[in-house]
Amino acid sequence: MEKSELLEECRHECRNAVTSIQHDVKRLAEAEAQMSEIQNLVRRAIINIAHEQSRIEAAINFLNGLEKKMNRAQRNNNPVNLKFAGQNEAIGQDSDGFAIFPTPMAGWRAAHAQIKLDQVRGLTLKQFIFKFAPPEENNTNAYLEFVMDHLQIEDDPNPTPDTKLFDISKYSLAGVMAQMEGYYKEEL
Numbered sequence: 001m002e003k004s005e006l007l008e009e010c011r012h013e014c015r016n017a018v019t020s021i022q023h024d025v026k027r028l029a030e031a032e033a034q035m036s037e038i039q040n041l042v043r044r045a046i047i048n049i050a051h052e053q054s055r056i057e058a059a060i061n062f063l064n065g066l067e068k069k070m071n072r073a074q075r076n077n078n079p080v081n082l083k084f085a086g087q088n089e090a091i092g093q094d095s096d097g098f099a100i101f102p103t104p105m106a107g108w109r110a111a112h113a114q115i116k117l118d119q120v121r122g123l124t125l126k127q128f129i130f131k132f133a134p135p136e137e138n139n140t141n142a143y144l145e146f147v148m149d150h151l152q153i154e155d156d157p158n159p160t161p162d163t164k165l166f167d168i169s170k171y172s173l174a175g176v177m178a179q180m181e182g183y184y185k186e187e188l
Contacts (some may be wrong), residue, residue, distance in 0.1 A: 006169040027081030029075040069184045079178035080111040082131075088113070108174065124167065132177075143180060150176045 030114040068154065073081050076094060078101055084093035089106035093099055116127050129144045147158050151172060159168065 011131070071185060072096075072098060072182045072185040073178065074185075077104045077107040078110070079104065079107050079181065079183040080114075080174055081181045082107075082110055111174040111177070112170045115173055119166045119168075119170065123165045124161060125159060125163045125165055128165050137141060146180050147173070147176050150179060 035126070040069050073092070074081055076098055077130065078099050078131075082099045083097050084090055084099040087110045089101055090099040091109060092103050099107075101110060115128075123131070125147065126144060128142055129147060133140050133143045144161060148161070151159050151168065165173075
């Protein structure tokens with residue numbers, strides 16, 4: 001091979017090498033730009049995460065303050081303050097043994113179920129209230145008077161302690177009991 005041919009081959013290889021290097025430089029510049037864009041996205045994500053974290057912390061602080069202002073019936077989603085007895089939808093109990101429900105509706109269903117159970121047992125209003133709010137823990141007579149004063153019975157507008165629980169709407173009774181237990185109080 002002659003000198004001129006070698007020189008030409010060398011030039012050709014150099015051109016290919018330069019083209020390849022230029023291509024690599026271009027890809028490197030594109031990668032650098034993408035990396036810079038990714039770094040900017042990461043920075044923005046970190047800022048957003050920090051912002052959301054502070055919002056979450058503020059919401060938690062608000063809810064903790066709100067919970068402190070709620071009474072037991074509201075906090076536990078337990079409108080009539082049923083003691084925990086393994087109720088169907090109960091998710092546990094508080095430190096004083098009152099059932100905790102996941103939603104207010106679950107608490108209402110448990111109250112209605114308890115009243116229905118005692119209706120079937122044939123209890124009177126007095127027997128039910130004394131069982132539900134025993135004198136050792138409550139002013140049971142005041143509870144009974146409150147229920148009788150606030151209960152509306154279609155057939156008997158003046159219920160007595162001896163009125164059969166079966167003659168009282170479980171919904172009306174639960175509503176009056178929830179009122180007595182402070183479920184409707186707006187302490188917020």
